Amino acid sequence: MEEKYQTYLTFSLGKENFAINVEHVEKILEVQPVTEVPKAPEYMLGVFNLRGEVIPLVDTRIKFGMEKTEVTSSTCVLVITIENENEKLKLGAMVDAVNEVVKYNNADLIPLPTVGKQNKAEFLHGVLKLNDRFVLLVNADKIFSVDEIIELRAENFELNE
């Protein structure tokens, strides 16, 4: 079994709320000047300079199947490390806002219905209810290592308030 308590960082994209395991998160930065890479998928905004390293920057909203990000004063970049096929990748994920750090117990998780329209359960660790709102716990290793756009919204999982 997993450890009893997990620590997650919650962030929002539009009206949706997500959370990522803090183990993935290395830094939180303000919006960075980015160099576009020609012919890259739309959600790959390009690359930026992180203290001498060249790091890809993802528009998380597009990646999660939403409209592209409009940069505001609360927009920020999560520098995260993911592991894919034994390879460690570092990338920046642009999000609308970073909210809080939450600890939860496995018992707090709401089970995902298995009969959703598309089965995207593999991209989530689970769902949590915080202040009456659903928070999707994203499986960063999975979602940021596949090339496709993955639509992730609470309604897609037939979660109702």
Place this chain on the structure above:
Amino acid sequence: MADSIDQLRESFVEETKDLINELEDILLSLETDQVASELIDQIFRSIHTIKGSGGMLGFEKVLAVTHDLEDIYDRVRGGELEFSSELKEISLETIDILKVLLSSNEQIDSNEQIRFADLCRKIHLFDVILSEKVDETRPETLSAEIIQRPYITYWISFSPGNVLPAGLLHPKFLFRELMLMGNGLVFVKSGSSISVNAIEEADKKASWLMILSTREEKAVIEDVFEWVGDSSALSIRELIRGNLLAVPEAKAELEKKKGKIVEYDFDDIIGLIDPYVDKIVQETVEEHKKEKSADDGPGANGGVIKSIRVATEKVDQLMNLVSEMVTLQARLNLISEQMGDPDLQAVAEKYGSFSKQLRDNAFTISLVPFGITITRYKRMVHDLSEKLYKKIDFITEGEETVLDKKIIEQLSDPIMHILRNSIDHGIEPPDERRELGKPETGKITMKIYHQSNNVIIKIIDDGRGINIREIERIAIKKKLLDKNHTYSDYEILNMIFLPGFSSAKKVSNVSGRGVGLDVVKRNISEIRGAIDIDTEVGKNTTFTIRLPLTLSIIDGLQVHINERNFIIPLNQVSKIYTLDKLERPSDLSQMMILEGDQIPYFDLRDDFELGGTPPERREVVLVGYDQEKVALIVDSVIGENQTVLKSLGSHFKNQDFISGGTILGDGSVALVLDVNKIVTVFSKNKK
């Protein structure tokens, strides 16, 4: 705790692999050379180390297979028997088995198991038969060898650290081993009690003191402690020349002191044994003289460390830091110029030249001599020529040439393939060569050398060459060439690098595996290199591989397209033109007219979909692509740039016409173009 055992085992595996490669190299070199005694010594020492450390860390099979072999080489070393080709084959076989054992952590399958058991039996038989042969001569040589090394009495103090791997590596094993080397007295401070020669009851964490009189060299004693880890304290010092413990009074005196002795430091013990020194000196004078000459031998340079092992991770880290510093330095320059303060400018300039030196220095660290991998090629040539009944002299030149470690690793497959090709298809069987009036032994030469910022590797065989007409025939048959067109020999020859082209008449296990030279070419262009072939029928074939010196730093040409910065590798740039008006011979083809020639061109603004309106005056960068030239249209050329190349990572694997990014003086990232890929990617789109 478990971690440190694994670490020890891991580092044993790593280091032993190096040792094995060295061994293999030496063994293969013994083919033609007169067998030099230093080499035999080295072989013996390597096997001894593998056996010792392997046994201690629980590599039982490693121990089993090296045990008798060590014995055999000890006798070769002593002059009892000659180094024979039979011994060589057995040794090479042992190396193969060791490789399997090390990479599988001794978990081998049943086939390997049989091979392993066979080999052990073979070695053992070899050893036994030899013992019978040389029995009469043995005592003499044995004593002769021992006299060469006099007794020396050492003071050995050892305290295990916290991370000493318990259980598997109890210090008592070390001291048991030392006891076998001569006369020894061991004192253990275990908790509060101190006992003499109570090795077995000793506590794992106890401190140890040993007085050892032995004929072994200090290095051999140090070897015993090779795996104890960094946190333990070890001190080995020569107390006195001669067999101190053979003097009963001295031994008794030391034993008597047992309780206090652990508190004695080195000098106290010197004082303690002083009255007995006279008694041993007599014995040693004679031996000492004899040893003198041996001292100037191979052991003489043993104390100087010429190189150290550093984890590649650390080197990478250093590179990153240096790159970051180079970037910062460019910024400092920019700022100091803007401010115009002469003092600041002087500092910035000085700092600039210093950081350039540091950069150059750091980059040479990541370069390693090509020779580190040469053994595998020698081995392959040796094995394969034997298998195919061909006689081949494999000559290598320029093994000391340095290049980036990553390049060397990625070269292994392509070079292996080319060599296999040369052995299988190039070099003729001995009788055929004789008939042709060639020497029976074929020759494959591999030359490595620097040429400006490139490394060139040439592989030349003096075999039958490649029949260009035959290539042409196959290429036309496979519709790779148009039969109504005439081609240059060069164009035809290059057909062999195309996917799906294999001229091998029969599929052999050797080079006809369906993996052809197209893969070789691809592998090489992945490390930004190029391959070329030249041949003379009946005489020779030459493969030439041209590579960048390093993957991580290149000279670049910085260009602007729609206010974005790109870098073109400078070594591919041949000319820069100003473009007032794009002249095209026809609207249909992707050709432009440049100095009267028709040249394929790529308008990067369009190809990269960068948008915007191009300025009236643009610039054209003419670059080399294979043997051809292509033109890249950019907005403007900014200038040269020292480019520290960084990978964009697997997220951009589909944008492989960008070979990486680099950080400019203002902190922004510029993309580095891969010219070869641009040509292949964007030509396809246009067709």
